[in-house]
Amino acid sequence: MTAPAPAPKAFVVGHPIAHSRSPLIHGHWLSAHGLAGSYERLDVAPEAFADFLSGFPASGFVGGNVTIPHKEAAFRLVATMTPRAERIGAVNTLSLDAAGRLHGDNTDAPGFLAHLDATLGADWPETTGIGAGRTALLLGAGGAARAIAVGLLERGLPHIRIANRTAARAEALRGLDSARVEAVAWDHVPGLLGEAGLLVNTTSLGMAGAEALDLDLAGLPDGAAVADIVYVPLETPLLAAARARSLRTVDGLGMLLHQAVPGFARWFGVTPQVTPDLRALVVADIEGRR
The missing domain is CATH 3.40.50.10860 (Leucine Dehydrogenase, chain A, domain 1)
Structure with a gap:
C-alpha cells in the first residue's frame, strides 16, 4: 500500500x-x-x-x-x-x-488592487474620476510604493504621481513607466490634490507610535478615494480626515489579507x-x- x-x-x-x-x-x-x-x-x-x-x-x-x-x-x-x-x-x-x-x-500588487476592488467596487477608476483625467497620487517611494505603482500600471491607470521626501527615490520609480509615472516634490503635494482621484499613503506616517501624516485634504475632489497601507491603527489620522470629508476610504488591513x-x-x-x-x-x- x-x-x-x-x-x-x-x-x-x-x-x-x-x-x-x-x-x-x-x-x-x-x-x-x-x-x-x-x-x-x-x-x-x-x-x-x-x-x-x-x-x-x-x-x-x-x-x-x-x-x-x-x-x-x-x-x-x-x-x-x-x-x-x-x-x-x-x-x-x-x-x-x-x-x-x-x-x-x-x-503585494494584486493584493492592493483586490482590496481596492472589494472596498470601492471594480469600477473605481471611473467612479474616482481617474478614467476622466484625474491621477493616482502615491505618498512615499519605498518597496510598498513600488509594488502598488506596478499594480496600478497593470490595471491600466494613465497617470501616477509619486511624492517622496527624498526626491531621488521618487525619481527612481519613474523607470517603471516614464510615460505614465511622474515624480513630484513632497512640498508640491497640497497643490496637486485637486487633480487626484486616488490618494495612497505608502509611508509609515500615521502608524501607531509614529508621527501623523500632516496633510490637509480640503483640496481633494469630492469623488476621490483615500487609501492607507498602515493597519495599526485601522483608522489612521489620514483616513479619519478623509471620512470627515465624506470621502471613500480604504484601510491597510485588506491589502494584508488579499495578498x-x-x-x-x-x-x-x-x-x-x-x-x-x-x-x-x-x-x-x-x-x-x-
Whole structure:
C-alpha cells in the first residue's frame, strides 16, 4: 500500500517575526476548508537567509511568505520568478516549480488592487474620476510604493504621481513607466490634490507610535478615494480626515489579507476568500495586542 503524501507545510520567514499575522490568516483558511497542513513563523537572521532558502525544500516545506528584511534578498536568490516580481524587485511569496526550483512571486500588487476592488467596487477608476483625467497620487517611494505603482500600471491607470521626501527615490520609480509615472516634490503635494482621484499613503506616517501624516485634504475632489497601507491603527489620522470629508476610504488591513490568497492557493490547492469572519479575527488580534 502506498503511504499517503505528507500534509503540505508552509511558513513566513522574517527577522523579527513574532509580530506576523500570516499564521493567523492561513490557519483560519486551513481550518475553514478542513485541510491538512500547517503554516508557521520562522525567524531567520539576514546572514543565515541564503542557507535557509537552499535548504527549506529538504525540510518538507512547499513554500512560504517572505517579510522584512528578506524580500530583496529573496529576489536575488530565487531561480525563477514572475514578471511582476521582477518588475517590483522584491519577492514575498515562495514556491517550488515543476522542476523543484525555487520560484518567487510578489503578491503585494494584486493584493492592493483586490482590496481596492472589494472596498470601492471594480469600477473605481471611473467612479474616482481617474478614467476622466484625474491621477493616482502615491505618498512615499519605498518597496510598498513600488509594488502598488506596478499594480496600478497593470490595471491600466494613465497617470501616477509619486511624492517622496527624498526626491531621488521618487525619481527612481519613474523607470517603471516614464510615460505614465511622474515624480513630484513632497512640498508640491497640497497643490496637486485637486487633480487626484486616488490618494495612497505608502509611508509609515500615521502608524501607531509614529508621527501623523500632516496633510490637509480640503483640496481633494469630492469623488476621490483615500487609501492607507498602515493597519495599526485601522483608522489612521489620514483616513479619519478623509471620512470627515465624506470621502471613500480604504484601510491597510485588506491589502494584508488579499495578498495572502495566491500563496495559499499555490501551496494548499484551494483558493480562499477574504471574508468578514477572517477580517474580524485579525482585527481582534490587532486590538488584543494594543
